[in-house]
Amino acid sequence: MFNKETEYAMRSLVYIQVENYKGRRPGISEIAAEIDAPRFFTAKILQRMVRQGFVQSRKGRGGGFYFDSKHAPLKIGDVIKAVEGDNIMTGCAFGLKYCDETNPCPLHFRYAPIREKINTLVAEETIQSLARRPAGTD
């Protein structure tokens, strides 16, 4: 469904929030190990998340990643859009550039309701709502 970068981004951010709820600020090595992702690749992705203001970080000894209340809650749709674009939210399943109710591809009337459900999901769920859900990481 999503590309690797998006998956790693979502898993990292949820892990960070889970640990924040426990009063901890995890670092890159811990995050990458826990979510089963390549360390340096995860670092790069999180750096972009920080630059976009989606999550905060602190350099130096005792540093790590954390959310501040100014930016949370963070919709997963915003993360997805920032990382891989909005094709999953708006694209045609048949790959047509122009496809809508008035000029539909042969899959349109079956696929559009599914795409709508995806849109609802990514608009409603947040890194915080996911972090509150008890769940495994592998």
Next chain:
Amino acid sequence: MFNKETEYAMRSLVYIQVENYKGRRPGISEIAAEIDAPRFFTAKILQRMVRQGFVQSRKGRGGGFYFDSKHAPLKIGDVIKAVEGDNIMTGCAFGLKYCDETNPCPLHFRYAPIREKINTLVAEETIQSLARRPAGTD
């Protein structure tokens, strides 16, 4: 949703079936032009489709592509699976290797019903059912 190869495969096959219904057997150049796909890449994809027995072809002058009744109808799910694998039908949205009702990722209970709808769609729709639907190609 799907990768380029899958999109081109679906669009090609639907176009071939549409033309077959009119009593024609389109060739590669025509197909690629009509579905707005790169010619040689489409040729390669269709060759694989022929090798898998999903569609038939005839070489030489007056040749082209066609479906015979022995193999039709062809489920789009079979095409998708053959071209890009079944990740879209079975994969976890969070990217976890093991994710199910007893060991769910935080998105599982929201995403699983959507994945089910995708499964139903690709199991019910066929190249033939799509070819019978009046629709544009761009």
Next chain:
DNA sequence: TCATAAGAAGACAAAAAGGTCTTTTTAATT
């Protein structure tokens, strides 16, 4: 204040996806 632990930055590289082109084979038509 100096050593150390952490993230930031960015160059580099491998693998996968996407795409192009030439040559070969096949069949129909003249």
Next chain:
DNA sequence: AATTAAAAAGACCTTTTTGTCTTCTTATGA
């Protein structure tokens, strides 16, 4: 039989995705 039109095969190339590594910067704590 020769010509021509078509698909088959496969080498090759480009771009994007995914991943690695080294160096720089920053902050903490002894």
